[in-house]
Amino acid sequence: MISRPIVAAPLAGLLLGDPISGMWAGAVLEILSLRQLPIGASRGWDTGPAAVAAATAALGWEAGPEALLVAAAYGVAVGWVGSWSVHGLRHLNARLVAGDAAALESPMRLTGRHLSALVLDLLRAAGLTGAAVICWVLLEGVHGVAVPARAGTVAALVILSVVSLGLGVDVRMMARGRRVWRAAGVGAALGVVIGLWLR
Amino acid sequence: MAALSRALRLRLLLRSLLVQASWNYRTMQGAGLGFALIPALARLCRDDRAELAKSLRRHCGFFNAHPYLSTVAIAALARMELEGVDSEQVERFKRAIVSPLGSLGDRLVWARWRPLCSLLAFFIFLMGAPWWVAVGVFLASYNAVHLWLRVWGLRLGWREGREVGRALMGSPLRRLPDRLTIPLAAVSGAVVPLLALALGGTAGIGPLFTIGIALALAIAGYGRPGLAGRLAVLGLLVGSLAFVILGISIW
Numbered sequence: 185m186i187s188r189p190i191v192a193a194p195l196a197g198l199l200l201g202d203p204i205s206g207m208w209a210g211a212v213l214e215i216l217s218l219r220q221l222p223i224g225a226s227r228g229w230d231t232g233p234a235a236v237a238a239a240t241a242a243l244g245w246e247a248g249p250e251a252l253l254v255a256a257a258y259g260v261a262v263g264w265v266g267s268w269s270v271h272g273l274r275h276l277n278a279r280l281v282a283g284d285a286a287a288l289e290s291p292m293r294l295t296g297r298h299l300s301a302l303v304l305d306l307l308r309a310a311g312l313t314g315a316a317v318i319c320w321v322l323l324e325g326v327h328g329v330a331v332p333a334r335a336g337t338v339a340a341l342v343i344l345s346v347v348s349l350g351l352g353v354d355v356r357m358m359a360r361g362r363r364v365w366r367a368a369g370v371g372a373a374l375g376v377v378i379g380l381w382l383r
Numbered sequence: 384m385a386a387l388s389r390a391l392r393l394r395l396l397l398r399s400l401l402v403q404a405s406w407n408y409r410t411m412q413g414a415g416l417g418f419a420l421i422p423a424l425a426r427l428c429r430d431d432r433a434e435l436a437k438s439l440r441r442h443c444g445f446f447n448a449h450p451y452l453s454t455v456a457i458a459a460l461a462r463m464e465l466e467g468v469d470s471e472q473v474e475r476f477k478r479a480i481v482s483p484l485g486s487l488g489d490r491l492v493w494a495r496w497r498p499l500c501s502l503l504a505f506f507i508f509l510m511g512a513p514w515w516v517a518v519g520v521f522l523a524s525y526n527a528v529h530l531w532l533r534v535w536g537l538r539l540g541w542r543e544g545r546e547v548g549r550a551l552m553g554s555p556l557r558r559l560p561d562r563l564t565i566p567l568a569a570v571s572g573a574v575v576p577l578l579a580l581a582l583g584g585t586a587g588i589g590p591l592f593t594i595g596i597a598l599a600l601a602i603a604g605y606g607r608p609g610l611a612g613r614l615a616v617l618g619l620l621v622g623s624l625a626f627v628i629l630g631i632s633i634w
Contacts (some may be wrong), residue, residue, distance in 0.1 A: 194518055298405045
């Protein structure tokens with residue numbers, strides 16, 4: 185589970201010298217990816233490379249939520265590309281372990297092919313992550329545009345809306361009929377917010 | 384039936400961690416199941432390479448279950464093979480066990496436990512804990528259940544053998560997903576106002592505005608998450624942006 189955004193992004197941030205920004209990017213991506221249930225042959229966006237890409241893009245997001253918004257969007261885009269690479273790998277795996285009947289009769293050959301698939305996945309994810317980081321570094325050359333006034337506020341509201349709506353849909357799907365408990369959670373946290381404000 | 388030797392149990396458990404390594408559209412986890420069963424099959428067919436090849440090929444056919452509960456099937460199949468159950472019954476068992484394992488694991492782990500651990504970690508972070516504490520809480524809580532499920536599944540599968548489907552039906556684990564919906568709903572509700580406070584502080588939005596937005600978003604997002612909810616959130620967003628862009632101060 186180190187490929188989950190809430191783990192991979194802060195760890196990538198730590199390597200890059202800013203784990204807090206990585207944590208923020210990872211948390212937003214994590215919430216956006218909650219509804220992806222890897223059931224059967226379903227194929228959600230690839231969270232590991234997405235998290236590292238978002239952590240790279242989020243470096244120094246203390247400048248404002250706009251950087252976090254851009255980072256999350258970049259992470260989702262990389263994750264979406266990743267999902268297509270997973271699709272390709274699954275076809276390749278079919279040829280590797282399901283195409284050659286003789287390979288399935290020998291423990292040594294089966295083990296070799298099974299573990300080869302693991303190595304291929306590692307190479308796929310590493311290649312995608314590396315490409316995503318390089319692309320971001322190249323993009324940063326044009327990133328230094330002047331940020332319009334109030335862009336941070338707009339970005340904060342967009343992130344909040346997306347996260348709130350995403351959580352609403354997810355909780356409806358995963359915790360149907362628990363409105364009272366949802367309301368209790370919202371109320372408790374609002375109490376904390378108001379308490380902090382009054383203090 | 385004697386207990387599984389500790390060494391064999393450990394080998395089956397460790398191999399179950401890689402059951403999805405060669406996941407593919409044709410046999411799904413089939414090769415992974417064959418890979419995981421190699422130690423048990425090798426013990427059974429110690430002197431008969433042809434029988435080993437036949438068994439391996441049979442087990443590398445279609446199989447798909449929740450990866451954490453695949454140990455239930457692995458242990459039950461190992462026991463059936465060691466008991467000499469005929470191959471047709473083994474195949475029938477494999478086909479029958481796929482759905483209960485997938486259904487239980489998906490509802491328990493993917494749809495409840497993982498979101499709960501993720502949101503709990505984010506909640507702890509939003510409450511002011513250091514990032515590494517939040518990450519540690521996620522990894523420790525998630526993997527405690529993950530590893531327990533694998534070990535529990537291995538024991539259950541070996542104990543019950545071909546009757547493991549019936550044992551799963553009566554397992555207290557079946558009621559757990561419904562119980563987890565309570566903390567999941569509460570934590571997901573608590574995250575939005577705290578996130579609003581954190582983002583609002585960074586963007587320079589005042590607390591009164593933040594509280595209002597958070598409350599409205601929570602009601603709109605949780606109350607009507609369908610099309611009406613989307614429109615409500617969109618309206619709220621457009622309205623908020625209008626306030627911000629026009630420079631109207633309400634805080």
